[in-house]
Amino acid sequence: MDKIFVTKPFLAPRKEYDAYVSKIWDNQWLTNMGPLAVELENKLCEHLKVENLLYVSNGTIALHMAIKALDLKGEIITTPFSFVATTNSIVWEGCTPVFVDINADNLNINPAKIEEAITDKTTTILSTHIFGNPCDVEAIQKIADKHNLKVIYDAAHAFGVKLNGKSIFEFGDISTCSLHATKFYHTGEGGLVIAKDKEVHKKLGYIRNHGLHEKEGFASIGTNAKNSEFHAALGLVNLNYVGEILEKRQQIAAIYKLKLQDNVKFQTWNTDASNNYCYFPVIFKTEQELLRVKEHLEQNNIFTRRYFYPSLASSLPYLPTIHLPISEDISKRCLCLPIYFDLSLKDTVRICDLILATI
Numbered sequence: 001m002d003k004i005f006v007t008k009p010f011l012a013p014r015k016e017y018d019a020y021v022s023k024i025w026d027n028q029w030l031t032n033m034g035p036l037a038v039e040l041e042n043k044l045c046e047h048l049k050v051e052n053l054l055y056v057s058n059g060t061i062a063l064h065m066a067i068k069a070l071d072l073k074g075e076i077i078t079t080p081f082s083f084v085a086t087t088n089s090i091v092w093e094g095c096t097p098v099f100v101d102i103n104a105d106n107l108n109i110n111p112a113k114i115e116e117a118i119t120d121k122t123t124t125i126l127s128t129h130i131f132g133n134p135c136d137v138e139a140i141q142k143i144a145d146k147h148n149l150k151v152i153y154d155a156a157h158a159f160g161v162k163l164n165g166k167s168i169f170e171f172g173d174i175s176t177c178s179l180h181a182t183k184f185y186h187t188g189e190g191g192l193v194i195a196k197d198k199e200v201h202k203k204l205g206y207i208r209n210h211g212l213h214e215k216e217g218f219a220s221i222g223t224n225a226k227n228s229e230f231h232a233a234l235g236l237v238n239l240n241y242v243g244e245i246l247e248k249r250q251q252i253a254a255i256y257k258l259k260l261q262d263n264v265k266f267q268t269w270n271t272d273a274s275n276n277y278c279y280f281p282v283i284f285k286t287e288q289e290l291l292r293v294k295e296h297l298e299q300n301n302i303f304t305r306r307y308f309y310p311s312l313a314s315s316l317p318y319l320p321t322i323h324l325p326i327s328e329d330i331s332k333r334c335l336c337l338p339i340y341f342d343l344s345l346k347d348t349v350r351i352c353d354l355i356l357a358t359i
C-alpha cells in the first residue's frame with residue numbers, strides 16, 4: 001500500500017505550469033520582480049483583499065525582514081508552541097525571545113500571561129496563529145498599545161483565514177506567511193510579508209532587494225529575499241485551485257471530527273474566524289496514548305507528525321531552558337494527522353478506524 005504522509009504538496013496539471021514556463025522563455029526574465037512575480041502579487045492582493053503585500057523567497061526570511069523593517073531590539077515576547085523558525089528569526093536578528101505560555105484550548109499564546117513578562121527591554125510581541133487559528137488579536141493589540149510595543153504575527157499557517165470577514169494578515173504591524181510546499185497554498189518555496197503601514201511596506205521592498213539603491217550606491221541595509229519567476233508560475237497555477245483544495249480539506253476534517261470526537265480533543269477554533277484546515281491536530285489524553293497511535297499508524301504505512309514537539313522554551317541548546325507547563329504538556333500530546341488534497345475520504349476513514357482500534 002502507498003505510504004500516507006502528514007501532507008503532500010498540491011500539484012496542478014503539468015500543462016498549466018508548462019504554459020507559464022513558455023512565458024518565462026518569451027519574457028527572458030527569471031527573477032528580480034519579473035512579470036510573473038508582479039502578477040502573482042497583484043492576484044494575491046485581490047484574492048486576500050489586502051494591500052502592502054510582498055512576495056518573498058520563504059516564510060523564514062519574511063520573519064527576518066519584519067524584525068529588520070521595524071528596527072526591533074531587546075526582548076521579543078513569543079510563543080513556545082510553534083515551528084523553530086519563529087524563535088530562530090528573533091535570535092538571528094540579535095533580539096532575545098521571551099517565551100509566554102499558551103492557552104491549552106486554542107493553543108495560541110495566552111494574552112493573560114503577556115503583561116507579567118513585559119520588562120523595560122520589551123519591544124515586541126511576535127506570535128504565531130498556530131495551525132491557522134487566529135490569536136486573540138484584540139487583547140494582544142490592547143497590551144501592545146498600553147506598553148508601546150510592536151506586534152508581528154507569524155501567519156505561516158493562516159493563508160486565506162478570515163477574522164470577522166477581514167484577512168487575518170491585516171492584524172498587527174506586520175504579518176508573515178509561508179508558501180512552502182507543505183503549506184495550504186504553496187509556490188514550492190515562498191513567503192509573504194504584509195505590512196499595515198505604507199512606509200513600512202516600502203522599506204520591506206528595499207530590504208527584499210539588498211537595501212535602498214541610490215545613484216551613489218546603497219543607502220540602507222538589505223538582503224536577498226526575492227523569489228523567482230518559476231516559483232511565481234507555480235503560485236499562479238495553484239491559486240486557481242485554492243477553492244477546491246479548501247473544500248477537500250473540509251471534507252477530510254469533517255470525517256476526523258465526526259469519528260474521533262469522543263476519543264481525542266481538538267483545538268478550540270476562534271469562533272469569529274474561518275478555518276483553512278492547513279493541519280489537523282488532535283490532542284490525546286497522554287503522551288503514551290499518542291505514541292501508541294503513532295506507532296500503530298506507522299505499521300500501516302501512515303506517517304503523522306508531532307507538530308510541534310518539543311516545546312521551543314525548553315529544548316533549544318542555544319537558549320536558556322524555561323519550563324512552561326501548558327506548552328510542554330500540549331506538545332507531548334498533540335499529533336497532526338494526514339490532511340491534503342490527494343488524500344481519499346476512504347483512507348481518512350481508515351486512519352480513524354486505526355486510531356480508534358489503538359486507544
Ligand SMILES: *Cc1c(COP(=O)(O)O)cnc(C)c1O
Pocket residue numbers: 058059060061082083085086128154156157177178179180190191
Ligand atoms: C513553515 C513555517 C515557517 C517557515 O516558513 P518557510 O517558508 O519554510 O521558511 C515559519 N513559521 C511557522 C509557524 C511555520 O510553520
